[in-house]
Amino acid sequence: MNSLYKQLFLSVRFFWFGGIIVVLFAFSFMIHWLFPIAQVCLVFLGAITFADILLLLNPKRKVNAERFVPGIMSLGDENPVSLTIKNAKGVDLKITVFDDLPYQLQKRDFKIESKLANGEEKIFNYTLVPTSRGEYIFGNIHLILSSPIGLINQKQSIPHNTAVHVYPSIVQMKKYELKAHHSYSLSDGIKRQRRLGHSYEFDQIKEYVVGDDSRSINWKASSRRSSLMVNQYEDERAQQVYSIIDKSRSMRMPFNNLTLLDYAINSSLVISNVVLQKHDKAGLITFSDKIGTIVPAEKNVQQLKKILEALYNEQEQFLEAEYELLYHLVRNVVKNRSLIFLYTNFESLHAFERVLPILRRINKLHLLVVIFFENEEVVKLSKNSVNNLYDIYVQTMARKYLGDKAQIASELSNLGINCIKSLPSELSINTINKYLELKSRGLI
Numbered sequence: 001m002n003s004l005y006k007q008l009f010l011s012v013r014f015f016w017f018g019g020i021i022v023v024l025f026a027f028s029f030m031i032h033w034l035f036p037i038a039q040v041c042l043v044f045l046g047a048i049t050f051a052d053i054l055l056l057l058n059p060k061r062k063v064n065a066e067r068f069v070p071g072i073m074s075l076g077d078e079n080p081v082s083l084t085i086k087n088a089k090g091v092d093l094k095i096t097v098f099d100d101l102p103y104q105l106q107k108r109d110f111k112i113e114s115k116l117a118n119g120e121e122k123i124f125n126y127t128l129v130p131t132s133r134g135e136y137i138f139g140n141i142h143l144i145l146s147s148p149i150g151l152i153n154q155k156q157s158i159p160h161n162t163a164v165h166v167y168p169s170i171v172q173m174k175k176y177e178l179k180a181h182h183s184y185s186l187s188d189g190i191k192r193q194r195r196l197g198h199s200y201e202f203d204q205i206k207e208y209v210v211g212d213d214s215r216s217i218n219w220k221a222s223s224r225r226s227s228l229m230v231n232q233y234e235d236e237r238a239q240q241v242y243s244i245i246d247k248s249r250s251m252r253m254p255f256n257n258l259t260l261l262d263y264a265i266n267s268s269l270v271i272s273n274v275v276l277q278k279h280d281k282a283g284l285i286t287f288s289d290k291i292g293t294i295v296p297a298e299k300n301v302q303q304l305k306k307i308l309e310a311l312y313n314e315q316e317q318f319l320e321a322e323y324e325l326l327y328h329l330v331r332n333v334v335k336n337r338s339l340i341f342l343y344t345n346f347e348s349l350h351a352f353e354r355v356l357p358i359l360r361r362i363n364k365l366h367l368l369v370v371i372f373f374e375n376e377e378v379v380k381l382s383k384n385s386v387n388n389l390y391d392i393y394v395q396t397m398a399r400k401y402l403g404d405k406a407q408i409a410s411e412l413s414n415l416g417i418n419c420i421k422s423l424p425s426e427l428s429i430n431t432i433n434k435y436l437e438l439k440s441r442g443l444i
Contacts, residue, residue: 007155008053014151017045045151052149061089063116065141065158067099073136073164076258076266077171078127083141085124087116094146097124100139102164104132130166131257133265133312138162168311169266176270176428177277204232239444240283240297240338241275241435243268244330247288247314248321250345253375255424260373263424264343265311267371270428271341271435272307278439284310285333287326288317294333323358330362339367339444341431346372352408359417367443369418369434374405376423 024038064086073079087093097112105128112124130136143156205221208228221229245251245268251261272282276299283297284307293310295303321344330340340362346352362368381398384391405421412419418438422430438444 008056009153009155011146011151011153014045014049017041017151021045048149049151052147052152055091055147055149056089056145056152056154058090063087063089063093063095063143063145063156065097065143065160067138067141067160067162069138069162069164071164072170073128073130073166074169074171075130075133075166075262076256077169078129081126081128083112083124083126084121085116085143086121087118089145090118091147092117094148094150096144098142098144100142101128102136102138104130104134104136129257131262133166133168133262133314136164136166138164165312167308168262168269170269170308172266172428173270173273176432177273205229206232238279238281238299240281240334240336241271241444242283242285242297242334242338242340243271244285244287244326244340244342245314246321246342246344247286247292247317249316249318250321250347250351251343252316253345253373255376258424259316260345260424261314261316263373263427264371265314267427267431268341268343269308269311271431273304274432274435276304280439280444282307283334283338285326285329286310286314287321287329289319289322289325291325291329294329296333297338321355323355327358327361330365334366337366339369339435339438341369341371341435343371346405346408349404349407352411356411356415359412360415363415363417367418367438369420369438370412371420371422371427371431372405372408373427374421374423375401376425378402379423 021038021041024034024041028035028038066084068082068084070079070081083097083099085095085097087095093116095114095116097114099110099112101107101110112126114122114124116122139161141158141160143158145154145156146152205218206229208217208222208230212230216230216232218229218231245261245264247261251259251264253260255263268284272284275282279299281297281299282303284293284295286292293314295306295310334340342359342362359368359370378398378401381394382402384395386392386395409419409421418434420427420430420434
């Protein structure tokens with residue numbers, strides 16, 4: 001019973017009424033007829049306070065609360081959470097809910113206020129946006145209850161600890177999987193490409209019929225058979241596609257509470273899923289000053305799960321990336337010619353020129369697509385109006401920075417290296433578009 005009374009504390013309404021009574025007692029020293037009125041008010045306040053306590057302190061009747069969270073939450077997306085609260089106190093209640101959210105979310109002012117009639121059950125829905133991968137622990141559900149009298153509040157804590165793992169964005173993966181196959185995806189940013197020509201995966205030799213491509217005539221076989229024979233080809237459907245992620249300090253830069261590495265991880269999961277849906281082989285490599293995770297390219301049913309688990313554990317590193325190490329890794333691990341999406345970031349021309357020879361050597365072995373980022377904040381600064389000398393300086397430096405990025409993209413294109421210069425928020429769409437474009441041109 002002692003623990004029940006520890007749950008009680010006085011409300012603001014009690015202090016208002018108490019303050020009024022104190023004022024009445026103070027003025028009764030000058031106006032004597034106020035004294036009995038103040039005494040009556042004090043007794044009345046004590047009586048209704050006691051009645052309020054009896055309404056709230058019924059150990060057999062409580063308010064029940066339950067939290068429903070997804071088994072897995074998606075990084076950077078709105079994840080639904082619901083609280084179901086049922087009033088079993090036997091009296092109408094005003095209720096304030098404080099949910100003990102994981103510390104990673106840094107939400108210290110989260111609360112829900114509502115009224116619950118006797119026996120009523122309500123569901124409160126809200127969303128959470130995780131900004132880091134890992135395990136999130138939800139704690140107890142704390143309730144502040146008050147009756148219609150409202151002089152006493154009761155605190156009730158309901159144990160409801162829940163552990164949830166935040167993975168790379170599964171929501172984006174599902175969304176772009178549908179868009180990549182949708183016939184009207186152009187309006188949503190996914191470009192459908194018409195496949196030109198044919199691939200060069202040999203199937204068989206057959207007799208020529210009207211309509212066959214004359215460029216496919218096999219003259220040696222025709223001379224042996226004394227009739228025209230043509231080579232028949234089929235689509236090469238099992239090409240290797242690797243996502244290689246730079247985890248060095250250049251990828252620690254945050255945008256909208258997510259780092260560039262997080263954007264690259266989300267995009268890698270999205271493109272790996274699309275690749276597997278297109279019957280190609282998806283693989284993953286991460287690196288910084290040393291080699292990180294290696295998931296060889298495959299197209300079995302467990303491949304996407306392997307990539308998801310590998311991406312879940314990746315963390316940014318503090319040192320510069322070793323591209324020489326990456327080159328030797330690509331030579332030793334990626335045996336067949338493959339499409340490689342390299343997620344990295346160049347903050348200066350000097351940093352780009354240092355790794356350019358390595359990129360050229362990798363591009364000779366494979367079809368390389370270098371993906372680097374545009375700084376959204378710098379783009380905004382370059383478009384701001386200028387009012388003084390300082391603004392002119394800031395805008396000039398911003399435009400120079402963007403000019404360097406454009407020069408990097410131009411140099412890569414001139415050297416025959418595919419590249420994507422993307423805002424972080426548009427990275428997944430741009431990567432899928434590039435994959436579909438290269439596939440439609442028969443380059444992979």
